[in-house]
Amino acid sequence: MSDIRLRLPDGSEKLVPAGTTGLGVAEKIGPRLAKDALAIKLDGKLQDLNLPVANDASIEILTFGSKEGRDVYWHSTSHLLAHAVKQLFPTAKMAIGPAIDEGFYYDFDFERPFTPEDLEKIEGRMAELIKAALPVSRKLFTKADAIAFFQKKSETYKVEMINEFADNEFSVYEQGDFADLCRGPHVASTAKVKAVKLLSVAGAYWRGDEKNRMLQRIYGISFPTKDELDQYLVRIEEIKKRDHRKLGKDLDLFSISEESGGGLVLWHPRGALIRKTIEDFWRDEHQKNGYDFVYSPHVGRATLWETSGHLGFYRENMYSSMEVEGQEFYVKPMNCPFHIMIYKNKLRSYRELPMRYAELGTVYRFERSGVLHGLLRVRGFTQDDAHIFVAPEEMETEVIRVLGFVVKTLRTFGFEDFTAYIATKPEKSVGHDSLWQQATQALKVAADKAGLAYEMDEGGGAFYGPKIDIKIKDALGRQWQCSTVQFDFNLPERFDMTYVGVDNQPHRPYVIHRALLGSIERFFGMLIEHYAGAFPLWLAPVQAKIVTVTDRQLDFAKGVRDQLLAAGLRAELDSRSEKMGFKIREAAMEKVPYILVVGDKEVEQNAVAVRERGGKDAGVFPLQEFISRVSTLSRNKSTTIELTRG
Numbered sequence: 096m097s098d099i100r101l102r103l104p105d106g107s108e109k110l111v112p113a114g115t116t117g118l119g120v121a122e123k124i125g126p127r128l129a130k131d132a133l134a135i136k137l138d139g140k141l142q143d144l145n146l147p148v149a150n151d152a153s154i155e156i157l158t159f160g161s162k163e164g165r166d167v168y169w170h171s172t173s174h175l176l177a178h179a180v181k182q183l184f185p186t187a188k189m190a191i192g193p194a195i196d197e198g199f200y201y202d203f204d205f206e207r208p209f210t211p212e213d214l215e216k217i218e219g220r221m222a223e224l225i226k227a228a229l230p231v232s233r234k235l236f237t238k239a240d241a242i243a244f245f246q247k248k249s250e251t252y253k254v255e256m257i258n259e260f261a262d263n264e265f266s267v268y269e270q271g272d273f274a275d276l277c278r279g280p281h282v283a284s285t286a287k288v289k290a291v292k293l294l295s296v297a298g299a300y301w302r303g304d305e306k307n308r309m310l311q312r313i314y315g316i317s318f319p320t321k322d323e324l325d326q327y328l329v330r331i332e333e334i335k336k337r338d339h340r341k342l343g344k345d346l347d348l349f350s351i352s353e354e355s356g357g358g359l360v361l362w363h364p365r366g367a368l369i370r371k372t373i374e375d376f377w378r379d380e381h382q383k384n385g386y387d388f389v390y391s392p393h394v395g396r397a398t399l400w401e402t403s404g405h406l407g408f409y410r411e412n413m414y415s416s417m418e419v420e421g422q423e424f425y426v427k428p429m430n431c432p433f434h435i436m437i438y439k440n441k442l443r444s445y446r447e448l449p450m451r452y453a454e455l456g457t458v459y460r461f462e463r464s465g466v467l468h469g470l471l472r473v474r475g476f477t478q479d480d481a482h483i484f485v486a487p488e489e490m491e492t493e494v495i496r497v498l499g500f501v502v503k504t505l506r507t508f509g510f511e512d513f514t515a516y517i518a519t520k521p522e523k524s525v526g527h528d529s530l531w532q533q534a535t536q537a538l539k540v541a542a543d544k545a546g547l548a549y550e551m552d553e554g555g556g557a558f559y560g561p562k563i564d565i566k567i568k569d570a571l572g573r574q575w576q577c578s579t580v581q582f583d584f585n586l587p588e589r590f591d592m593t594y595v596g597v598d599n600q601p602h603r604p605y606v607i608h609r610a611l612l613g614s615i616e617r618f619f620g621m622l623i624e625h626y627a628g629a630f631p632l633w634l635a636p637v638q639a640k641i642v643t644v645t646d647r648q649l650d651f652a653k654g655v656r657d658q659l660l661a662a663g664l665r666a667e668l669d670s671r672s673e674k675m676g677f678k679i680r681e682a683a684m685e686k687v688p689y690i691l692v693v694g695d696k697e698v699e700q701n702a703v704a705v706r707e708r709g710g711k712d713a714g715v716f717p718l719q720e721f722i723s724r725v726s727t728l729s730r731n732k733s734t735t736i737e738l739t740r741g
Contacts, residue, residue, distance in 0.1 A: 102153040117144040118283070121156045131158040131319075133287065134167045134280040141167070143233060143280040159319050169194035171231070171282040172291060172317040173201045178273035179220035180313075183213075189275065190252045190301060190310055198316035202299055204252070209311055214293045217313070221291050228286035229271040233279055241265040245276065252301070290324035291317040294331075298465075305463065334571060339623035340469040346628050346685065348636075349470065349619075358467045358474030360616055365636035368665070370615060372634055374455060376507070376732075377479065377612070384500055386453040386481060391433030393457065397423035402589055403432040412460045430456035431583075431608060434482040435590050443594040448604065449485040449493050455615065456480050470620030479612040484604045486594070491537040494580060497609055498545040501565055501578045504611045508622065509631060509734050512568035515542050515549035518556040525559055526584030534582040534605070535561045541580075559585035569625040577618065581608040629686040629708060633732045638725065640682040641668045641703075644675050644694035651698045655691065655718060662722045664729065679706070688736045689725065705738060713738045 098110045101120060111120055117135035121128045121144075135142050136155040141163065148154065157164035173192035180187050180203060192201030203209075209217075236244060238257060244267065245253040253276045257265060268277045270285055282288065293315040301307035318324040335341075343349045348366030355361065362370060378388070397416060400406045405413065405428060414426040427433070434452045443450070457477045466472055485493045505513065517538050520531045538561060542549045547565065556562055560582030566574045583606040586592070593601040612618040622630070632638055639659055641652045652668050659666035669678045675692070682690045691703040696715075703721055705713040716724075716738065724738050 099148065100151045101148065104153075104155050111148070113149055114147040116147055117142065117154075117156065120148065120154060124156065128156055128158070131160075132156050133158060133164050133171075133282050136163065141280050143283070145283050146233075166194040167280055167282065168288070168319075169199040169317060170277075172288050172315065173199035174231075174268065174270065174273070174275055174277070174281065175221050175224055175285060175288055175291070176201050176217065176293070176313060176315055177203075177275060178224055178270060179217045181273060183216055183220055188252055189250055191256075192275075198294070198314060200312050200314045202301070202310040202312050204301075204308060204310050209296045209313065214296070214313070218291060218293050221288075224271070224285050225288050225291075226286075227271065228284050230284055231268060231270045231281050233281075234267050234269060236265050236267055238263045238265060241267065241276065244274075248274075288317050289319050290321045291315060292324060292328060300465065303463075303465075305465070330571060334573075334624075337571070337624040337627045338469075339471070339620040342623050342628040343469070343620075348623070351469070351473075356474070357464055358462055358472070360470060360473060360475065366619070368636045369630065369634055370619065373612075373615065373619070377455065380500070380504065381453045381481070384451075384496075386451040389434060389437055389452045389454050391430055391437075391454060391456055392427070393459075394424045394426050395432065397425060399432050399436075400425050403429075403586065404589060405429065405432075412462075414459055414461055426459045427456075428458050428460045430454055430458065430478060430480045431482055431586060431606075432590075435586060435592065435606070438484055439590065439592065443484075443604075445486055445594055445596050445602070448594060449483055449489055451481060451483050453481040454478075470616045470623075473616050476614040476616040478614050479610050479618070481609045481611075483607040483609060484592070484594075485607065486596070486602070487533070487605055490534065490605050490607075491540055493607070494537045494541040495544045497580055497607070498541040498547065498563070501580070501611055502545050502547070505565070505567055505577065507732055509625070510567040510569075513547055514566050514568075514574070515547040516552050516555075516564045516566070517542065517549050518552040518562050518564070519554060520561065521554050521556055521558060523558055524556070525588070530584055531556075531561060538563045538580070557581065559583050569621065570627070571624075575621050577611075577613050577621075579608070579610050579613070582606070583608055631732065631734050632688050632725070632736050633729045635686075635688050636665060637667050637685065637687050638665045638729065639667075639689040639691055640685070640687045641666065641691045641693060642675060642678045642682065643668075643670070644692065646672065647695065648693045648698050652693045655693065655703060658718065659722060662726055664722065664725060683708070683710070691721075707736055707738065711737075 097113055099113045101109045101111060103109060109123060111123060118129060118132060121132040132144055134144050134157045136157060137148060138152045157167060159165055159168055170193060173194065177189050177192055184205060186206065188204040190202035190204065192199065241257050242254055256276065265276060266278060267274050268279060268281050293313060295314045297312045298309050299312040301310055316327060318327065346365065347363050349363055350361045351359065352361060397406065409428060413428050416423045416425050437452065438450065455477050457475060459475045462472060462474050483493060517535065519535055542563060562579060562581035564576060565578040567577050568574055587603050587606050592604055594604050596602040641655050643649055643652045649670055656666045656668045671678065679690055686708060688708045690706040692706065693703060697703055702715050702717050704715050705721060707713050
């Protein structure tokens, strides 16, 4: 048997006999890799570990340490889940069971709701199937045979899926008495899965369409070791504690009422105060960075949305039209057409460019009720929006400026870990190749100048231009999509945008869509979870809470509060006739940065006894010294609340 040459990811090569399986290749590289191997990637295509390699190729052995390896692992565990369900509840019909960002799920059609007790039984049966070390094998069926195979099993959802494809060959994965329609790849044995936890059950419409039958979706997670699973479950508990919906209620920041409309946020006084603080900072920084503020209407004529293309490709996400004096209007889903109309209000010269229009513009987009999620997925939200109109020759300089602004803004809110993703030209697009190349290069240069590590998302750009997305990591290591800088070669053409160049001829400007925070609602939800509701001093809705020991100190405490307010600090006085310890505990639950305790001694000394958030006793401070120190920390937007003495 002749040898074949396999190229490894590190650039080295391995000679192996033709027909060696992926596992055999892994064994030749090293025993540890063979033990951890889950599947292989052959010339970029995923493949089962037990399939032979016939020709020269590039090969990558996938383990749980890679995203693709985890996807294989979690997809295999979803089959294990379905196997257990079919053994325990034979009448349950299987729908789909993919890997997701963290873990997996499987959708079932069953006559009654699955209970927590059911999940325990299913988990137990999965453990038995793992212990049985059942081989996992792949079989190929013709379309007719695949339909007959699943019809015999009464798996109607599988039959429906097969019928939708024009292919005449379908793969089925089997393990013991279980079989499922699947492209794969999968692990070679059920024994590869080690530690499993089923997390929850939720309703899910078949194919995500509310007109279809409601199924039951069981979510789960699995890991190669119990220690990894335990660490994950601890992290999940921390995520639950930080859930912005729970903290939003506990801290009285916002609410969403079905009575007033799902996905529409009601900002309570404390939440609104934080929002105001964010918006004030946003406006101040934009003014410093040469932006002009604009305001646009909440509705626009249908003809505007026809010109922009929204009615052609975005109508299903727009709210129904209204007729006014014989003309059709739509609630706006985006601000950009209005900003363009402001630009087009008069003839523009190259001397005016770049023009930077910024607006905190509230928009409305229809989202199905099943995907609404607190502040993170809503129907009405305020975009941190800006549009930059720039001449081609100034485009790179402008993008560098924008990304610098992005990084500075995110760092002010306490984020330091960023990853950028540059999305390039897709198969179908508008605009000349030269435009795409120039804009994409500008994004790369700007990312380098801003010190941003970036990955290329080849072909991942919108049809109208390349973009760079900046994702940030929060306190739990989760990535959040925040800032976007998006080129648009489409709208300038649709709206026939021009400026008069130095040659006295009309030219087409570049349009750059730009968001720093994304939307105020989503960014606020992210901040709540990142800080677990314990906001930095400059954002905290109440920066200091004054607590009296007895009513004797009440007049002095009122004076303390008034002096704090006069200094621009946000302060409250708890004047209730409750015990001091009770009032301190309540203030601590509200995550107030400073609790100022006032007793007879403090009144005599014109001072306050300071407790910092977290329970640290900072000692007694003369009132004016406390005000000076806290004012400095707040003004500097410090991430610490520690009051050090000079």
